[in-house]
Amino acid sequence: MNELRFRDVSVRFGGRRRGVTAVDRVDLTVPAGAVVGLVGESGSGKSTLARAAVGLAPLAGGAVLLDGRPLPRTPGRHGVQMVFQDPYSSLDPRMTVGASIAEAAPRGGNTTAEVARLLDLVELAPERAAQYPAQLSGGQRQRVALARALAARPDVIIADEITSALDVSIQGTVLNLVRDLQRRLSLSMLFISHNLAVVRYVSDLLAVMYLGRIVECGPVDDVLGDPQHPYTRQLLASAPRPGGIPTALTGAEATLDSAEPGDPHHPPPGCRFHPRCPVGPLVLPGRDDCRDTEPDGAQRRHQAACHYAAHASEQHNTRSTP
Numbered sequence: 655m656n657e658l659r660f661r662d663v664s665v666r667f668g669g670r671r672r673g674v675t676a677v678d679r680v681d682l683t684v685p686a687g688a689v690v691g692l693v694g695e696s697g698s699g700k701s702t703l704a705r706a707a708v709g710l711a712p713l714a715g716g717a718v719l720l721d722g723r724p725l726p727r728t729p730g731r732h733g734v735q736m737v738f739q740d741p742y743s744s745l746d747p748r749m750t751v752g753a754s755i756a757e758a759a760p761r762g763g764n765t766t767a768e769v770a771r772l773l774d775l776v777e778l779a780p781e782r783a784a785q786y787p788a789q790l791s792g793g794q795r796q797r798v799a800l801a802r803a804l805a806a807r808p809d810v811i812i813a814d815e816i817t818s819a820l821d822v823s824i825q826g827t828v829l830n831l832v833r834d835l836q837r838r839l840s841l842s843m844l845f846i847s848h849n850l851a852v853v854r855y856v857s858d859l860l861a862v863m864y865l866g867r868i869v870e871c872g873p874v875d876d877v878l879g880d881p882q883h884p885y886t887r888q889l890l891a892s893a894p895r896p897g898g899i900p901t902a903l904t905g906a907e908a909t910l911d912s913a914e915p916g917d918p919h920h921p922p923p924g925c926r927f928h929p930r931c932p933v934g935p936l937v938l939p940g941r942d943d944c945r946d947t948e949p950d951g952a953q954r955r956h957q958a959a960c961h962y963a964a965h966a967s968e969q970h971n972t973r974s975t976p
């Protein structure tokens with residue numbers, strides 16, 4: 655088991671007038687033992703969705719379920735643990751590595767042995783337990799943050815940009831470690847990253863988020879190889895390389911050049927992507943579906959929240975064949 659499910663989840667910040675619905679009726683499943691990558695431009699709601707899972711963002715609607723049961727709405731020692739981009743934010747600089755890890759472990763038992771076991775899991779020497787975060791490199795700190803997350807013996811890990819603050823030279827080793835641990839411990843994982851090459855390397859499934867909604871979802875190779883949603887295609891095209899798969903997708907690169915980025919404070923009616931979409935309104939003039947009717951959200955099998963996904967895909971394939 656270990657299936658994480660977001661069921662119709664919404665998260666709202668601020669009041670009625672000036673507020674923002676950062677996550678809007680999201681249905682997303684992380685199947686047991688699988689890694690779901692989550693991509694989308696800056697502000698699309700990825701971190702908020704992640705934080706909602708562990709009780710760090712309030713739910714305005716819906717539920718987050720672990721194996722069908724609602725998760726506790728407070729962060730703590732439960733089945734879903736999160737690792738953040740900046741390990742400084744999850745490690746207290748005044749606590750030793752050992753104390754930080756021990757604090758997250760279940761009470762009772764041999765703490766020293768447990769800390770040593772967890773350090774070993776993340777490939778750090780037991781002597782690190784006596785050190786402080788400032789004495790470690792960025793990569794070592796991220797390993798400690800991972801050990802701290804694993805201390806709670808979670809079923810699911812949520813990784814939010816965990817390698818993007820690290821030197822490029824050590825990103826690979828941390829990524830390999832995470833992937834290895836995910837498999838060895840049969841963890842389910844939601845993996846957020848701006849880097850599509852990284853996401854492809856780690857993930858089994860891929861979800862694409864735009865203005866609080868999941869607009870496309872499916873097996874990672876299907877979504878990247880045959881993207882159905884116009885937004886996904888633009889996201890891929892924004893950092894192309896031979897073969898059509900971008901090497902990296904930073905926030906800046908992900909900003910589409912066709913129009914203003916989507917404003918989460920004022921999402922347009924109908925399909926949220928329609929003001930920037932090259933397909934529906936332009937290719938099919940006179941049809942108001944995109945402006946009037948919101949497409950159904952995309953769920954697990956390869957699916958796109960677009961009225962004209964088939965049409966758009968055909969166009970794309972015709973254009974990319976010489």
Ligand SMILES: Nc1ncnc2c1ncn2[C@@H]1O[C@H](COP(=O)(O)OP(=O)(O)OP(=O)(O)O)[C@@H](O)[C@H]1O
Pocket residue numbers: 667668674675676694695696697698699700701702703905918919
């Ligand atoms: N605590 C908060 N209070 C008010 N607004 C918030 C809060 N957290 C996030 N938001 C807003 O919610 C929207 C989604 O933000 P979020 O950080 O989830 O996006 P993201 O896709 O993770 O972006 P990035 O890739 O830059 O991390 C943004 O408009 C953001 O300004």
